[in-house]
Amino acid sequence: LNWWGAGFPSPMSAPVVRLNEWQHVAVTRSGSPGNYLITFYFNGASISSSVVTDGGAVQTSGQDLLLGKDAYFETQTAEGTYRGLMDEVRIFNVARSSAQILADYEADTLAAHNRTAAYGVLFTTNSGQTWSYVSTNSVTLSGANGTTASQTLQASGIPLVTSSGAATNQIQFVTQDMAGNVSTATYSVLVDTASPAPPGCEQVVNVRKTGINAFTTIQSAVNSLSPSLSGISCVVVRDTQTYAEQVTVQNFVNNGNRLIIMADPSFVSSGPVVSPPAFSTAAFLIANASVSLVGIRVSPSVATQYGIHVSSQYVTISSVSVLDPSGWLSGAGIALSSWTTVSCTSVTVSHANAYGFLLPGSTMTTVSYSTAVNNSVGSAAVLLANAKNNDFTVLFASNSHVGGYGLFVQNSDTNTVTQSYIWGGQQGAYLSAGSDYNTISLSTMVSNAGGAAAALYLFGADSNTVTASYIENQTGYGAFLDTGADYNAISQSTMVSGGASFAALYFSGADSNTVSASYISNPVGHGAVLDTGSDHNAISQSTMVANAAGVYGAYLNAADSNTVTGSYIQNLLGTAARLNTSADFNAISQSTVISAGAGSAALYLVNADSNTVTGSYLQNLVGDGAFLSAGSDYNAISFSTMVSNVGSQFALGITGSDRNMVTSSYMSNPLGL
Numbered sequence: 001l002n003w004w005g006a007g008f009p010s011p012m013s014a015p016v017v018r019l020n021e022w023q024h025v026a027v028t029r030s031g032s033p034g035n036y037l038i039t040f041y042f043n044g045a046s047i048s049s050s051v052v053t054d055g056g057a058v059q060t061s062g063q064d065l066l067l068g069k070d071a072y073f074e075t076q077t078a079e080g081t082y083r084g085l086m087d088e089v090r091i092f093n094v095a096r097s098s099a100q101i102l103a104d105y106e107a108d109t110l111a112a113h114n115r116t117a118a119y120g121v122l123f124t125t126n127s128g129q130t131w132s133y134v135s136t137n138s139v140t141l142s143g144a145n146g147t148t149a150s151q152t153l154q155a156s157g158i159p160l161v162t163s164s165g166a167a168t169n170q171i172q173f174v175t176q177d178m179a180g181n182v183s184t185a186t187y188s189v190l191v192d193t194a195s196p197a198p199p200g201c202e203q204v205v206n207v208r209k210t211g212i213n214a215f216t217t218i219q220s221a222v223n224s225l226s227p228s229l230s231g232i233s234c235v236v237v238r239d240t241q242t243y244a245e246q247v248t249v250q251n252f253v254n255n256g257n258r259l260i261i262m263a264d265p266s267f268v269s270s271g272p273v274v275s276p277p278a279f280s281t282a283a284f285l286i287a288n289a290s291v292s293l294v295g296i297r298v299s300p301s302v303a304t305q306y307g308i309h310v311s312s313q314y315v316t317i318s319s320v321s322v323l324d325p326s327g328w329l330s331g332a333g334i335a336l337s338s339w340t341t342v343s344c345t346s347v348t349v350s351h352a353n354a355y356g357f358l359l360p361g362s363t364m365t366t367v368s369y370s371t372a373v374n375n376s377v378g379s380a381a382v383l384l385a386n387a388k389n390n391d392f393t394v395l396f397a398s399n400s401h402v403g404g405y406g407l408f409v410q411n412s413d414t415n416t417v418t419q420s421y422i423w424g425g426q427q428g429a430y431l432s433a434g435s436d437y438n439t440i441s442l443s444t445m446v447s448n449a450g451g452a453a454a455a456l457y458l459f460g461a462d463s464n465t466v467t468a469s470y471i472e473n474q475t476g477y478g479a480f481l482d483t484g485a486d487y488n489a490i491s492q493s494t495m496v497s498g499g500a501s502f503a504a505l506y507f508s509g510a511d512s513n514t515v516s517a518s519y520i521s522n523p524v525g526h527g528a529v530l531d532t533g534s535d536h537n538a539i540s541q542s543t544m545v546a547n548a549a550g551v552y553g554a555y556l557n558a559a560d561s562n563t564v565t566g567s568y569i570q571n572l573l574g575t576a577a578r579l580n581t582s583a584d585f586n587a588i589s590q591s592t593v594i595s596a597g598a599g600s601a602a603l604y605l606v607n608a609d610s611n612t613v614t615g616s617y618l619q620n621l622v623g624d625g626a627f628l629s630a631g632s633d634y635n636a637i638s639f640s641t642m643v644s645n646v647g648s649q650f651a652l653g654i655t656g657s658d659r660n661m662v663t664s665s666y667m668s669n670p671l672g673l
Contacts, residue, residue: 024105030095044105045122045131046098102131121155122172127165131172134158160191163212195238198265202231202257207272209241218247218261218274229257237272237296238264246280250287259288263295273297282306282335283322290314298322298333305331307347313339320345327351332358332383333372339364346371356381356397359390359412368393377403380424384412384435395420402426402449409435409461418442426453428473433460433484440466447473450499454480458510463487474498478522481510483533488513497522500548507534507559514538521545526552527569530559530583541566549574549597556583556608563587572596576620579608579632587612595620599649602642605657607631614638621645625667630656637662644669 026041031051039049067089068082096104102122119141121134134155142152153173160169169189190213197204205221206214215221221235229252237243252259261284263271274283274296282305283298289312298307298321307322307329315337322333325348333347335358342365347356356372359365362384372381372395381397381404384390395417397406406424409415411434420443422429428445431438438461447455454477458464462485471478471493478495481488488510495518497504503526505515511534520527520542527544529552530537537559544553544567553569556562557580564587569577574597579586588603593616595602601624605611609632618625618640625642627650628635635657642651642665651667654660 026096026101026104028095028101041098041101041105043120043122043133044102045133047132098130119153120174121153121158122174123155123158123160124170124172125159125161125168127167128170160189163189163191165210165212166190195236195264198234198236198262200232201234201236201260203233205233205235207235207237207243208239209243210239214238217245218243219245222247222249222259222261225252225259227251228253229255229259232257232260234260234262236262236264240267240270240272242273242275242299244275244277246276246283246285247274248285248287249291250285252288254288254290258290258292260292260294261296262292265295267295271295271297273299275299275301276304278302280304282309284308286310286312286315288312292316292318293320295319300324300328301326303328303330305329306335307332307349308334310335310337310340312337315339316341316343317345318343322347322349324349324351324354327354327376329354332356334358335360336362336365336367338362341365342367342370344369346373348373350375351379352376353379355379355383357383359384359387361385362387362390364389366391366393367395370394371396372398374399374404375401377401380405380408380430381422382406383408383410384415385410387412388414390415392417393419395422397421398423400425405430406445408432409438411435413437415439416441420444422446424455425449427457428455428471429457431458431461431464431485435461436463438464440464440469442468444470445472447477448475449473450476450502452477452480452482454478454506456480456495458482458485458488460484461488464489466490466493468492470494470496471504472496473502476502477506478504478520480506481508481513481534483509485510486512489516490514490518491516492518494519495521497525500524501526501551503527503529503555505529505544507531507537509533510537512536514540515542516540518542519545522551523547524551526555527571528553529555529557530562532558534559535561537562539564539567543568544570544577546571546576547573549600552576552578553593554578556580556586558582559586561585563589564591565589567591569593570595571600575600575602575604577603579603579605579611581607581631583608583611585610587614588616589613590615592617593619595623598622598646601625601627601653603627605629605632605635608635610634612636612638613640616640617643619643620649622649624649624653625651625669627653628655628657628660632657633659635660637665639664641666642668645671647672 024043028039029036031037034053036052038052040047121139122131124131138157139155167188169191172186175183205224207218207221208214225233276283327350329349330351330353332355333349349356356374374381381399399406402425404425405427406422407429409431414437416439418441423446426449428447445455447453455471455473456479459482476499478497495504504520504522505528508531527546546553552575553571554577576593576595593602602618602620603626606629625644644651649672651669
């Protein structure tokens with residue numbers, strides 16, 4: 001089909017005409033000379049259009065109007081002649097609309113020429129702007145033509161597109177009865193080809209802001225589910241828009257099934273956002289068992305207590321983020337109940353009273369591969385309060401505020417933390433009174449504050465275990481076991497401090513604790529300190545290092561009945577080990593104590609009674625090997641070696657001390673006493 005312009009043709013459409021079949025063809029011209037819009041219609045549907053800028057004017061002539069013949073080839077029979085039938089020819093002095101042309105096709109063509117197939121199907125994928133004809137090969141009518149019984153008209157293979165609006169896709173059925181009456185029925189079809197059901201979902205309810213084949217809010221989608229679940233039910237958010245709502249999940253009977261609220265699984269680096277409105281309790285308030293939350297982002301913009309609040313059991317949270325850098329959340333980013341599972345989830349809060357993860361009385365909850373970040377005074381990235389038997393694996397917990405905590409365990413027992421990083425501006429990990437039988441392993445704990453701050457701080461917490469971990473505070477204490485922290489065990493760990501007058505390991509009023517196979521170092525302060533009232537503790541197979549004058553690798557002050565065995569104690573600039581006033585009944589065995597501080601001692605006792613040193617090596621080549629000062633009585637050294645190599649110093653010096661005993665030992669000072 002072509003348009004003949006001012007003396008030359010302009011091709012306008014593809015060859016769509018089919019042989020041996022009546023077809024309806026229309027052409028319209030609108031506009032003005034030099035800017036005519038030529039549009040071709042085939043079977044009522046627009047198939048092509050173009051602007052003709054160099055012609056298109058209707059020519060006036062005294063010659064006959066030829067239909068189906070080219071005037072240029074008028075005298076010839078083989079060229080320029082249409083070989084076929086034409087009927088119902090009409091010429092208008094106005095450009096007919098697409099609706100008028102479609103009506104002509106439906107009323108005239110079918111009625112006059114298609115009595116053996118008096119039906120047709122058209123479709124549009126652009127909200128009716130243009131219509132296309134469905135091939136008769138794809139259209140069928142049930143029953144015999146002409147029957148008085150009802151029949152079914154079907155069409156297949158229609159290339160519809162994903163709906164962007166309610167009327168994007170439309171299908172029009174056209175039928176004609178034997179009397180020539182034409183009926184038209186038009187239907188909108190919602191196509192969601194981009195939204196397959198997620199694996200495992202037996203019932204799917206979609207959510208979109210546009211409302212296309214979906215609910216416009218998450219809450220309305222949840223409410224649409226049957227209160228008694230008959231299968232795994234999924235509410236799938238199919239866009240990355242922000243939903244200003246509180247989503248409450250409650251009063252469902254699960255019948256062994258799970259309710260899942262999730263982002264479209266095809267989203268990778270983005271996802272839907274829930275921003276709760278004013279006076280909300282949380283973005284998600286989950287008060288129903290067996291609920292999952294997957295791939296959703298929570299970003300509050302008004303004061304709200306929680307990002308997500310879980311009060312029921314068997315809830316899972318995966319690939320969720322709660323982001324609140326502005327401090328809108330006053331309670332917690334995520335508050336967890338018992339038997340809850342959290343994975344691959346991140347929480348950021350900054351309100352002074354907010355926690356990242358909050359476990360209030362939770363039991364058997366697991367958090368893995370997740371992040372909790374806080375920046376507020378007196379609060380914690382993770383808080384366990386009266387919680388038991390919970391597990392954290394590959395957790396990053398950080399509170400950078402100078403008064404903040406990374407992990408705060410409060411009156412909570414038998415919890416485990418492994419392969420995690422815990423950082424606090426005040427305390428890294430803080431186990432307070434009543435927090436017993438907890439385990440931290442393969443983890444890093446960091447603080448950067450002085451005073452009583454520590455990377456690991458235990459106060460009144462008993463029978464806890466720390467193993468294969470790294471504990472560091474470059475400003476204050478590395479590990480601090482404070483009053484009533486008893487029967488705890490630290491093993492295969494590294495404790496580091498960089499604070500003068502502080503210690504990498506510090507006990508104060510803490511009894512019956514054990515430290516084994518560990519490295520304890522502070523180059524400007526004390527290595528290990530057992531201070532007043534720290535009794536019956538044991539350090540074995542460990543290294544304690546200081547490297548400054550006036551501080552000690554190991555320092556026992558008014559601490560009784562402690563043991564150091566199989567260990568290495570060093571201070572190359574001062575005294576390595578000192579047992580100070582009232583440090584009594586302590587024992588050092590099978591250990592090496594080295595000093596290289598001029599005038600200092602490898603081992604120094606002052607007013608310390610009834611201590612024993614056995615099977616050990618004590619050396620300071622520029623000072624004393626061992627020195628027992630005033631008031632150090634009833635001490636015993638056996639099977640040991642004491643070495644010095646400087647004049648006026650001693651391999652073993654004793655002054656003002658009574659009833660001490662040295663047996664089976666070797667003492668050497670080639671240049672002195």
